[in-house]
Amino acid sequence: MTATTNDRSVPVKAGSSRGFRLPPAFWLIVPSVLFLALFFVFPLLKLVAISLPDGSLEYYHQIFTTPVFLRVIGETFRVSLIVTVVTVAIAYPYAYAMAHGGRAVLLVLTIALLIPFWVSLLLRSFSWVVLLQNSGLVNDFLIATGLIDRPLRLIRTPFGVIIGMVHILLPYAVLPLYTVMKKIDLRLMEASSICGASWLRGFARVYFPLSLPGVMASAILAFTLALGFYITPALLGSPRDMMIAQMIAGQFNEQLNFGLGAALAVVLMVLTAIAFGLFGAVRAALQMRGRRTGEA
Template sequence: MATATRRTRPRRLSIWAFYIAPLILLLLVSYFIPLLGVFSWSVTEPELGVSQYLRVMTDPGIHSILLRTLRICALTAVFSVFLAYLLAWHWVYGPPLRRKIIAFAVLVPFWISVLIRAFGWLALLRPQGIINSTLTDVGLISDPLPLVRNELGVIIGMVHFMTPFAVFPLVSVMRQVDLRILQAASGLGARAFRRFFEIFLPLTLPGIIGAFFIVFVFALGFFITPAILGGGRVVMIAEYIYTQMSQTANWGLGAALATTLLGFVLLMTWIVSRFVDFERLAK
């Protein structure tokens, strides 16, 4: 029996290598080699050294863009997770018809281009858009509200785009909650408010953290939505990197910013992985 087991191990390893080798090759060609190229630009353009990283650490203009990006991403993550939590609750525990409606509402946005969504929000939020025109016609406002070409408009568009991504880890965690715990708490006299905040919310906290992390990281790379709804007044880090590398030909600074951003995301991933079981969220 032991001999047969030893014979099957090399075969299993060869099968594993056969299936996994194409994926490793794809990652090398598509990601790691280009990343090495970007890193090399950051230390060789326009001259060999770390001058571009020193500029990233000392330039107040870059710091302002980075802080704006972090602020917008954090607010986007907070609002997206809040809305996603409500949707996930009704998707998991609502009646059948409500679950179908929410599933349809969450899945349909994945079929719509981010560009179309951004222009749709622009039509709604601009000074002569549907929202301002309706409020003006009914007499609630006299002047159009500044809903676009500012951080508010960017956050609205990003929250609309990112909320469906936050729903799935929350749904996964909620489906793993044993409702008998809540029933036991109810039998012991705990009211609904206390059952939620002392039992259900802590049990779903890993999903909240995971959803927040997913939205935050995705939002760091947003380009189209801030460019359209920000109207050039709300420049985030992805748009700034694009400008440096495509318009001003400052490849070194753009590569240094991209590398710094990647390092920040990897650091966040490591920190969050200390508190969240990603395998549990994937169930």
């Protein structure tokens, strides 16, 4: 008697014999990743390598032990912080008018905001030189109206640098604010007035908290951009008001000290990242506080 055995076939899952396949969307981001790696990550790593000759930290030690470098770093952060506060303070009512002022107001304010934005940064900085110099339009107007007897020193001062930087950074601060404010329903303000709150109290308790994400986004953008300003402080400021970007350019172009210039650039990047992280932490804390207040 012959014994027969029946082989039972084990079901094989479809695709189990196939190799691992990357999702099609991955290939869409490959060009961007390669571009960033080649033109952003690699130059940054090269910059760090130049700042560490033979692994030595001598340039970083020089930066943090030399008073002039510390003063320039402190001046950079001081001016950037002032510029950020002034820019956001001006951008807030401007964005409010754009968001809630009607189509005609929105059109006029948008044109007034974007036309200077399309002009070269160098040309805008030179225009402030023409306006703020001793024989410029501002001093001529003040003298003609009898407000002053002799020209004020408006150029080659921190005041001139702040004015020029605020003017250039204003569009970057207005647009994030406008995007957030456009989504805020003004009927919430009407509801607060029905509940007995004054306009100012309703604005402080209702509208402003809702606009805080836009305020934080504008402040982060303005501050990080202000830290790296070079052209405007060079044209409107004095050597005493030098910012770190000017010092980096001087080390590369004039002193030909590439190692120290690279170290200063790395320090600027690290400090900018720290400032960006602090802004993010403050923003997260405010959001958490808002959620707790809403739950309560």
